[in-house]
Each structure stands twice: as structure tokens, then as C-alpha cells.
Amino acid sequence: MVLLTRTTNVTSRIVGGAAAADYTWGWIVSLQRSSSHACGASLLTSEYAITAAHCVYGVSDISLLSILAGTNYLYDTSVTTRQRRTITKVTIHPNYNCTTIASDIAILQFATLNVSSSSKLTFICLPKQNQDPFKNNTDLVAVGWGTTSQGRSTPSNYLQQVTIQAIA
Numbered sequence: 001m002v003l004l005t006r007t008t009n010v011t012s013r014i015v016g017g018a019a020a021a022d023y024t025w026g027w028i029v030s031l032q033r034s035s036s037h038a039c040g041a042s043l044l045t046s047e048y049a050i051t052a053a054h055c056v057y058g059v060s061d062i063s064l065l066s067i068l069a070g071t072n073y074l075y076d077t078s079v080t081t082r083q084r085r086t087i088t089k090v091t092i093h094p095n096y097n098c099t100t101i102a103s104d105i106a107i108l109q110f111a112t113l114n115v116s117s118s119s120k121l122t123f124i125c126l127p128k129q130n131q132d133p134f135k136n137n138t139d140l141v142a143v144g145w146g147t148t149s150q151g152r153s154t155p156s157n158y159l160q161q162v163t164i165q166a167i168a
Contacts, residue, residue, distance in 0.1 A: 017148070017162030022072055023081075025143050026122035028159065030068040031055055031108070037074050037155045040144040041067060042124040046113045050124075053096040053106040062087050069113055070120055072159035074145060081120045085110035134166040 039055035070081035
């Protein structure tokens, strides 16, 4: 997930990237609807993740939502570190606007994940208050299971990453 501080056109493609090495991004999880990938989310703690509000806006039955953690592969059930948790609560930013996508952020709550050295899970590092991590020409890494090419509508089965540069 990418948090943006400026008006930007956001797409769900990681084009020109590559498959992410296993367990490199231990904080990324797949937000799923009825066990199918919908969006990425980032672990804040063992019970909370952050995602885009548009990913959960309008979902009337949150019991259909779950997260899949501990794996780069969406559908390989043999990965021993994978953990699935049903979402128990969704909190959408009170200023979220589905037309302008302003305040496009939501918090997901779920049953506690097993976090240990063998689980390969970590929590995302967030910038300090009043710190802008998006300085001009800073290298950023975008990760996700989004579509990998123009015109493709299905997500990648394997976690992708691409290095991009911040432009102020």
C-alpha cells in the first residue's frame, strides 16, 4: 500500500517490476473478499492492518472479508507460514469521499496473528509525525498483487515489487 500526501492518479498495476523475494515484505497482507484477492493491506500490529477505504467501502457483510498473511503466494496452501483471519471490524476515515477518493484510508481489525521469528510477519514502519518521507528523487518500493500489465484485470498470483522515485 502506498500512502500519498498529494493529489495523485493511482493505479493498481505494478508494471516493470519483478517477483518479490520470499518474506522480504513481512508486513504486506492480501485483503480478500470471499477468499479472492481484492486489495493489499499493511500490518500495523498483530490485530490491525491499514488499507485503502475504497477497498472496503460499501461492503455490507464484513464476514466475507479476510486477510491472508505470511506468504507471497495467493493460492499456494502448502506455504507453512500463511495465516488467514476474518475481518471483525472495519473503520473508514470519517472524511473519506468515494467520488474524490479524499482520505482513502481504513483500519481493519481481526483475531490476533501469530507473530514470531518463524511466522515471518513484521509490522510496517510509519514515518514520524510531521515527517515527509516523499522527498524529491527518493527511491520508494511499491509492492502488491495488482495487475502487471495494461488491459489485464486479474491480480498476480505472486507478490510483485517495483522501485519508483518520488517526485515533489
